[in-house]
Amino acid sequence: MKAMTYSRYGDDSVLELRDLDTPRFGPGEVLVRVKAASVNPVDWKIVSGGLDSLMMTVFPAVPGWDVAGVVEAVGLDVPEFRVGDEIMAYARKDVVAGGTFAELVTVPVRTATRKPASMTFEEAASLPLAGLTAYQTLTRLNLNANDTLLVHGAAGGVGSYAVQIAKHIGARVIGTASERNHEYVRGLGADDVVEYGDGLVERVRAIAPDGVTVSADYVGDVEEQTMQLLTPAGRHVSVADPSVALNGGLYAWVRPSAEDLAKLAQLVDDGALRVDIAATYPLERLADAFAQSREGHTRGKIVVTP
Template sequence: MKAIALREYGSADDLRLIDVPDPKVGPAEVLIRVKAAAINPVDWKLATGGLDAVMEVRFPLVPGWDVAGVVEQVGFDAGEFAVGDEVFGYIRKDWVQQGAYAELVSANVRMLAKKPRALDWAQAAGVPLAGQTAYRSLKRVGVGAGDTVLIHAAAGGVGSFGTQIAVALGARVIGTASERNHDYLRSLGAEPVAYGDGLADRLRAVGGIDAAVDFVGGDAADVSLEFVSPDRVASIANAEVESKGGHYVWVRPDGDELADLARLADDGKLTVHVDRALPLAEAAEAWRLSQSGRTRGKIVLTV
């Protein structure tokens, strides 16, 4: 099969479209014919060796943890799905090598859910990692109906999911973002607040805040702790929040959470803005766009 791969740690310039063996399909796994694979910053950070201390990486490395596609083969003890099922998933395995930037990928059934009918292939591929990260963060701090939740970087890749999910849970959302993204946040149901110097003063004018999730890092968690009890503050970008009584969130594959997100999408409460959809062979350009930080929404490879 064709796949985008790296022969060793490197950058976008080192990505190559090559032939690799078709994946084996193990117990409790299915083989997926990839329709779309989303780009996440962790893809290119991992490829540079940035996660070498905590993750086993093998070469040639095919990146990509977000996939949407059609089940082509079912392994034994994988009766949750059948050939022809349309699925999506966050397919992070115990080691990193056989990812979603390929024509085929195998995945454990616990990582997958049925694709939302309301989303096309590119949109569906954009949900799993960012959507589950947002969902798990909000669950960790117990966001529910009637809460006021502060979401830092609410217009970003993870934050836009967090905003929609929190609104669907019945919460009031205060979202930090640059001025140019305020109308976008309003369209998602949030009340925008400009980030940067003076943020704490602007938040005091908001009123009571019950919970906060940090999707950007920097001093966002510390600002949140001025307003929110530590046990209701979570961050995906600042591990030091744990030493202050908060939660550091690292998402794990979870098909049940994905199914919850699929239901939100099919109920019209969750959508995905795809900024660019590029063919598989243009993965290097997709990485450069992601690294530029100038896109809104997801960048997706179509296969």
């Protein structure tokens, strides 16, 4: 099979299209023919060695964790799926090795759910990591219809899902975004949108004088502003700033969960959650996909198709 690999940490120049053997799949795993895989910032951070202190990498490694495809074979003890099933997964494993930017990938069953017929493979591949991050952070904060939620980075991959999920729950949502993305965030359902940066506290106070009961940080470097805006009993989470724990907040990293992903897929199928695709690249242009992701201004997900 063809796969994008890297044999040492570095920039995008270390990526190489190679022919690899078909990966072996063990008990509790399925072998998936990849139809689409989406790019997340963590992918190029891993290639650069940014997560070396957290996760072991086995070279030559194939990056990528988000995937949608067709089950080609099933391992032992896999009653959940059959050959030919269309599935989607946040296929993170315990080590960085056989990832999703390839023609074939092994997927732990605990990470996968069926792809709704209403979703394209590109849409299905774009949902897992970012969607799960939004869903799990808001769920862990017990967001409810009585809350006013501040979403830092509301136009981003995770923030855009958080806005929609929060509105489905019934919360009031205030999003931060650059001015050019204000209409986009309102289109996702946000009640109010404000410019991020200097003056954020005053802009939020102007529309929510009593502050916000929940804050979700998906960009980092906003903890000081968050603490000025939270009500005394407010809850807050960050996926980018560990210092939130010093102020009683939650520092969270997404977990693979077939159950949670199935709930997200159902929201899409019901029309309560939309998936936006910003760009699609062939497998051999993964470096270009990484470069676009690294710019940090993409609205919607970047997808790679073998």
